[in-house]
Amino acid sequence: MPASVVIVGGGVMGLSAAWHLRREDPGVRITVLERAEPGAAASGASAAGVRVMGRDPAERALALASLARWADLGRELEGETGYRRGGGLRVALDDTAWRQVPAWVAEQRADGVPVEVLDAASAWRLAPGLTPEARGGVLCALDGQAEALPTVHAFANAGHRLGVRVEAGVAVTGLVVDRGRVVGVARADGTGQAGDVVVLAAGAWSAALLAPLGLRLPIETRALQMLLTEAAPAALDPVIGAFERKLSLKQLATGAYLIGGGWPARIDEASVNAWTLQDDSVSASLQVAREVHPPTGRCPLARGWAGLEAFMPDDLPVLGPVPGLDGLLIAAGFSGHGFALAPMVGDVLARLALGRPAREELWKGLRMDRFDLETGER
Numbered sequence: 001m002p003a004s005v006v007i008v009g010g011g012v013m014g015l016s017a018a019w020h021l022r023r024e025d026p027g028v029r030i031t032v033l034e035r036a037e038p039g040a041a042a043s044g045a046s047a048a049g050v051r052v053m054g055r056d057p058a059e060r061a062l063a064l065a066s067l068a069r070w071a072d073l074g075r076e077l078e079g080e081t082g083y084r085r086g087g088g089l090r091v092a093l094d095d096t097a098w099r100q101v102p103a104w105v106a107e108q109r110a111d112g113v114p115v116e117v118l119d120a121a122s123a124w125r126l127a128p129g130l131t132p133e134a135r136g137g138v139l140c141a142l143d144g145q146a147e148a149l150p151t152v153h154a155f156a157n158a159g160h161r162l163g164v165r166v167e168a169g170v171a172v173t174g175l176v177v178d179r180g181r182v183v184g185v186a187r188a189d190g191t192g193q194a195g196d197v198v199v200l201a202a203g204a205w206s207a208a209l210l211a212p213l214g215l216r217l218p219i220e221t222r223a224l225q226m227l228l229t230e231a232a233p234a235a236l237d238p239v240i241g242a243f244e245r246k247l248s249l250k251q252l253a254t255g256a257y258l259i260g261g262g263w264p265a266r267i268d269e270a271s272v273n274a275w276t277l278q279d280d281s282v283s284a285s286l287q288v289a290r291e292v293h294p295p296t297g298r299c300p301l302a303r304g305w306a307g308l309e310a311f312m313p314d315d316l317p318v319l320g321p322v323p324g325l326d327g328l329l330i331a332a333g334f335s336g337h338g339f340a341l342a343p344m345v346g347d348v349l350a351r352l353a354l355g356r357p358a359r360e361e362l363w364k365g366l367r368m369d370r371f372d373l374e375t376g377e378r
């Protein structure tokens, strides 16, 4: 049983792990080291869509288990996550997309994802304002949305109440290894922080901490754009996506539409999380949103932002032990869809850190040993 755990990164994953750990075992000393502030990178910028529909088979079991936690998460954390289960609707805009629907639905149902096909009239009833061009869509009633920063703060505050120590403004400069075991981290202030277990949850910056140890984690950093409109009358319950289009569209509690879907922003300086929105991405994203849901196009744009996210070559995260290094756990590379998984990622990391059964059947396809860590290839 570890006496102390050090967590590198105060994003939603690191904070979820910290809270789960301390809840499981109040005797373990937990320190989260965050070089900026909690939620400063991908987690704070996130669209916070909470979905299982459309995920890779390797991620489905973990996503289903995680979605089962969201409805009660605010109560567990004694905080606000802004979670709402309004469903997810993926729209088919033309015959080519519509023809894909039966196979797409059957394959997910076989894994227990509750998806159903809606004709155009039913899709419209669910999402009034949808383009009349839509041939129909696929609904997953389990899907929904949360709010990014409130959720991050809810995890941080819940951890704090249980005695988790979060040190903001402290960068980790290296992992300290002794005879094949990670025994702590080096901090930018020149001091060290010992830990019986270290959890690496540093998002897009995780690979840089493994590289000096000869481990090549093939993360590619991308900046993802989000756009927010002015408030409009409440009209949209589900989160809207579309086949063959880059779109995630939701209406927030304020009435504003939040538009994402993987449109890129420019990375100015990855090391300091600096980005710039690109005009062509902004206009292309707005055009798709308008095409699918014209009322969105009538709302003036209020602002936009981006977040740096870690993408893996197979678009799946790495979770669990790091091969060849005892004392180190990793959760990184969430490839644009990690937010929804945070409750179960934290639970799995806590169980692993405490040496307890860690429900491996949920995440066996996400283990880091699927890559050759000398070459970074799968």
Ligand SMILES: Cc1cc2nc3c(=O)[nH]c(=O)nc-3n(C[C@H](O)[C@H](O)[C@H](O)COP(=O)(O)OP(=O)(O)OC[C@H]3O[C@@H](n4cnc5c(N)ncnc54)[C@H](O)[C@@H]3O)c2cc1C
Residues within 6 Å of the ligand: 008, 009, 010, 011, 012, 013, 014, 033, 034, 035, 036, 037, 038, 039, 040, 041, 042, 043, 044, 045, 046, 047, 048, 049, 050, 051, 170, 171, 172, 173, 201, 202, 203, 204, 205, 206, 224, 225, 226, 248, 260, 306, 307, 308, 309, 331, 332, 333, 334, 335, 336, 337, 338, 339, 340, 341
């Ligand atoms: C714009 C956008 C929209 C998204 N939309 C969705 C969505 O709708 N649904 C969904 O499920 N997912 C979505 N995602 C993905 C999801 O937000 C991420 O997968 C998730 O937040 C990753 O969390 P994390 O804790 O691993 O990383 P991060 O939030 O990036 O946290 C890593 C933290 O580590 C810190 N750090 C880095 N290096 C160091 C160091 N050396 N020392 C100390 N601290 C360090 C960073 O400052 C950062 O705070 C989206 C992501 C983006 C960017």
